[in-house]
Amino acid sequence: MSTNDFLAEWDRDNFFHPSTHLAQHARGETPTKVIKTASGVYIEDRDGNRLLDAFAGLYCVNAGYGRKEITDAIAQQAGELAYYHSYVGHGTEASITLAKMILDRAPANMSKVYFGLGGSDANETNVKLIWYYNNILGRPTKKKIISRWRGYHGSGLVTGSLTGLELFHKKFDLPVEQVIHTEAPYYFRRENLDQSESEFVAHCVAELESLIEREGADNIAAFIGEPVLGTGGIVPPPEGYWAAIQAVLKKHDILLIADEVVTGFGRLGTMFGSEHYGFEADIITIAKGLTSAYAPLSGSIVSDKVWKVLEQGTDENGPIGHGWTYSAHPICAAAGVANLKLIDDLNLIANAGSVGAYLNQSMKSALADHPQVGDIRGEGMLCAVEFVKDRDSRTFYDAADKIGPQVSAALLSQDKVIARAMPQGDIIGFAPPFCLSEQEADKVVAATVRAVKTVL
Numbered sequence: 421m422s423t424n425d426f427l428a429e430w431d432r433d434n435f436f437h438p439s440t441h442l443a444q445h446a447r448g449e450t451p452t453k454v455i456k457t458a459s460g461v462y463i464e465d466r467d468g469n470r471l472l473d474a475f476a477g478l479y480c481v482n483a484g485y486g487r488k489e490i491t492d493a494i495a496q497q498a499g500e501l502a503y504y505h506s507y508v509g510h511g512t513e514a515s516i517t518l519a520k521m522i523l524d525r526a527p528a529n530m531s532k533v534y535f536g537l538g539g540s541d542a543n544e545t546n547v548k549l550i551w552y553y554n555n556i557l558g559r560p561t562k563k564k565i566i567s568r569w570r571g572y573h574g575s576g577l578v579t580g581s582l583t584g585l586e587l588f589h590k591k592f593d594l595p596v597e598q599v600i601h602t603e604a605p606y607y608f609r610r611e612n613l614d615q616s617e618s619e620f621v622a623h624c625v626a627e628l629e630s631l632i633e634r635e636g637a638d639n640i641a642a643f644i645g646e647p648v649l650g651t652g653g654i655v656p657p658p659e660g661y662w663a664a665i666q667a668v669l670k671k672h673d674i675l676l677i678a679d680e681v682v683t684g685f686g687r688l689g690t691m692f693g694s695e696h697y698g699f700e701a702d703i704i705t706i707a708k709g710l711t712s713a714y715a716p717l718s719g720s721i722v723s724d725k726v727w728k729v730l731e732q733g734t735d736e737n738g739p740i741g742h743g744w745t746y747s748a749h750p751i752c753a754a755a756g757v758a759n760l761k762l763i764d765d766l767n768l769i770a771n772a773g774s775v776g777a778y779l780n781q782s783m784k785s786a787l788a789d790h791p792q793v794g795d796i797r798g799e800g801m802l803c804a805v806e807f808v809k810d811r812d813s814r815t816f817y818d819a820a821d822k823i824g825p826q827v828s829a830a831l832l833s834q835d836k837v838i839a840r841a842m843p844q845g846d847i848i849g850f851a852p853p854f855c856l857s858e859q860e861a862d863k864v865v866a867a868t869v870r871a872v873k874t875v876l
């Protein structure tokens with residue numbers, strides 16, 4: 421038996437994989453893929469296949485793979501001090517430095533950062549902080565959180581509820597009752613085809629207003645949204661959407677959480693997505709790009725407005741009863757410091773903006789006329805291609821047609837390029853590391869054209 425064979429057997433027998441068809445995998449119907457090394461935008465498996473990772477893992481390895489500056493910082497921190505907690509004023513040079521580096525980069529209204537480990541726990545923290553905030557302000561009913569259909573905010577109890585994708589609710593007794601959903605700003609799939617973009621924005625705003633009226637603003641604490649919908653299909657908002665939504669929220673004293681797990685630290689070509697779209701959040705969720713996934717670390721950046729109330733709360737009630745053992749873990753914080761520094765030193769955010777624009781433009785030039793391509797969209801280093809059965813009659817594929825998985829499988833087998841088949845089944849997504857070159861972008865586009873021709 422080769423090493424690959426016994427690893428596959430151990431995998432099937434022992435490993436409970438996330439977001440996986442468990443029965444098929446246990447039966448050996450889906451392969452075990454063992455990734456061994458990586459450098460730049462390429463990963464290599466145990467068979468020696470070199471694959472261009474055009475999704476940066478799970479849109480997280482923003483600085484690219486194999487960065488010695490980050491791995492050296494991790495090794496040094498592990499040797500010096502692998503762990504100490506951050507309760508009751510404890511910190512390390514790395515965690516304190518990283519908090520400062522984050523606030524130096526965050527919008528001016530932001531005040532402090534609470535560290536977690538992943539995007540899901542950071543959003544759980546956000547909801548708890550917002551409930552605490554309203555209790556301290558004497559507004560005990562103001563607790564519901566509005567999220568959008570197609571939003572992705574994690575897989576926990578509250579965060580799985582915030583996520584507006586049915587797969588993450590089905591059979592899990594979610595969403596919980598404090599979470600309510602409103603329309604996604606998904607212009608391509610609008611019901612009324614006569615609507616212009618600005619009319620569609622007005623429609624989204626009217627939907628939000630009527631939800632607030634139905635539930636009562638006194639019962640609604642916050643609205644959460646990704647600047648660009650990610651797992652919901654990589655959908656940038658129509659022009660003017662965020663300003664219009666922010667105005668409604670302000671009117672009803674509803675806080676705004678910008679979930680920047682994907683967009684934070686440069687994916688749109690600007691430091692934060694809220695900056696890109698010109699809106700101001702009360703809390704910003706960060707994770708993936710904070711360490712480029714070299715170590716698990718997330719954060720909730722809270723504004724001055726929220727922080728002041730949290731401080732008041734502890735003066736009235738004692739220490740805040742919210743803490744994780746691994747909050748601000750020194751090794752993860754050291755990875756974060758080295759990563760943010762590297763992103764600055766190599767000017768990677770500017771590269772994400774310019775090569776991202778090049779990738780989007782090239783994808784449009786190459787595929788826009790294809791009759792089964794309904795939409796090509798993106799922003800910065802995010803791009804999506806949505807397939808349709810027939811563009812003129814707007815006939816859509818069913819998820820069961822598995823067009824996205826077929827196209828991404830062809831990309832992989834023919835040209836060794838990794839694109840993500842998004843969970844909707846008819847969209848493939850691209851979110852490469854920020855160090856992607858124009859030549860590599862050309863390779864991704866050529867491979868996509870070939871894969872589309874093969875499947876459609």
Ligand code: PLP
Pocket residue numbers: 478537538539540541543572573574575646650651679680681682707
């Ligand atoms: N929020 C957004 C926007 C995400 O894309 C993700 C993960 O993809 C999460 C939250 C959850 O992060 P994690 O998987 O680290 O818990």
